[in-house]
Amino acid sequence: MRTARFVAGRVLATVLVLLIVSALTYLVFYLLPSDPAQLSCGRPCTPASLATARAFMGYDEPVWRQYLAFLGGIFAGRSYGSGVAAIHCAAPCFGYSFQLNAPVTQLILGRIPVTFSIAIGAAVLWLLLGVSAGVGSAVKRGTLLDRAAMAVAVGGVSAPAYLVGLLAILLFGFTLNMVPVNGYVALTENPVQWAWHLVLPWCVLAVISAAVYARLTRAQMLDVLGEDYIRTARAKGLREWRVVGRHGLRNVLIPVVTLFGLDLGQLLGGAVITERVFSMQGLGALLIDAVHNLDLPLVVGITLFSAFLIILANAAVDLLYGAIDPRAAA
């Protein structure tokens, strides 16, 4: 019952946040003086043809009607124009790119596998790396291992992903000829080549983000190891790895999960940068091209799509948090 109320409350709050964020974003993007209809009106652009283009795209409506149409499109799909020339955009419709003549959702879905492949693989790797380095450092506190790991961690926090990525390309790609330096192979096409092309991006993104997790895990583990229940566990004769692994790690994971939830947005940003370094055509490349071409519906669509994605993922982490730490759901 309590859990049900916790879940219901979280879901409700998430829906509210989604509405507010999308409304604010929509407002900002449409109040600023740029006119997408002007760009696709063609030459010569007479006032009449401009008005037609506006009406076709739905920009002749007041901003709140446009926003409601956008929201409606996400759930039920929408149509632009009427009659034979009408374009239908099926749900979930995040807008329509008149420059590329394709629904934004379709464009995004075409790029998502690249970005997600980078992001998810890197996240798994960095959690494993970060937590194990942190635990190792805490257990071997003050030793050379500890100091070396923490020095690498400070360096990792400061190193930009693209710089490390380019140096890694130079070393492992061009000099040692070990791994491919660019391109993406679809997982469905060839899983081995898929992973092989992603090894370098994963490692680069993971090493940099793992640093923060290593520092957090170390500090948290040192804290936890000083607790009474750890002394009790040791006193009853448990082996050290069991004390650290079972009694210590469980409590360390709570802040790690919290931080991970907060870092999801950064993860997406990191994946966008990594795409560029390794010349992969993912969501970031799509967005940057859209910005350069002033393809406003596509820019708004991608922005809102990523915001929705991160907010939903955050809500999922919140619920997961409730599962790890029953106190949070109380």
Added chain:
Amino acid sequence: MSAAQIGSPDVARRGSETWRRLLADRWAAIGAVVVVLLVLFAVLAPVLAGIEGQDAYTYHLDALADSGAPLGSGGGMSGRHWFGVEPRTGRDLFAIVAFGARTSLLIGVGATAVAVLLGVAVGVTAGYFGGWYDRLISRGVDVLFGFPSLIFMIAVGAIVPARFPRSSLILLVIGFFGWPPVARVVRGQTLVLRRRTFVVASEAMGAGSVHVLVRQLLPNLGATVIVYATMLVPGMIGAEAALSFLGVGVPPPTPSWGRTIGSAIDWVSTDVMFLLFPGLALFAATLSFNLLGDGLRDALDPRLRGLR
């Protein structure tokens, strides 16, 4: 003794102790020295480039081979071009790196100032007034914390008209997405401070909320704000560099480390110096500010040592 003075001896004593601890921290001291050197490098950029006899804009096609790669080893490093030249254009890399330091530091510090102003204003009022306003702000901070801000920063480039100066736009946008951590910390500190005797006394003497906020709370938040501002700078410098790297940041020909690193992608196998000089400068800048920020925080509150 006026109400305003009651809190001050506390601050002064803590200040001198902070300095002592900071100077004792070897890594923080190294960070501070590098930060000072970087600032000097940026301020003296025209002088240094003048000594070298180069600027960041002139093309030196005579320094390039037919392929566009610089002539000579090390990316064309020589007495005339200390760091070599940029492939394809032959612009002087030393001048680009030196003037790039100005871009980085100006936008980094400027965006930090924006973030700190917003964060302090929002945080201190949320902590002091509490209630629904505080709940609203806290929830907003929670949402912004996990936000894909890089995506938003890229997107804004499409909608702001071209006549608005890009560098100022980048500064404002980066700064705008930087305030939540400041607001969170300042709010927490305010919650503690408002229960302290000097605040309660001032309120009892009939001080209005503006007086309490500005004269009682703000001076006591100074140390915290300085620490967090220092810790924000590397992230801001990194954000500018990332946007420029992606081609949506500071527009050419204004020198920017990030953009030069972005151009270096195509040359990484033939001219590694083109990547290394701006890359190392960027790394030195973020690392030194991180070391200094960590050291300042530890010096201010030794209990936090080792935390992130």
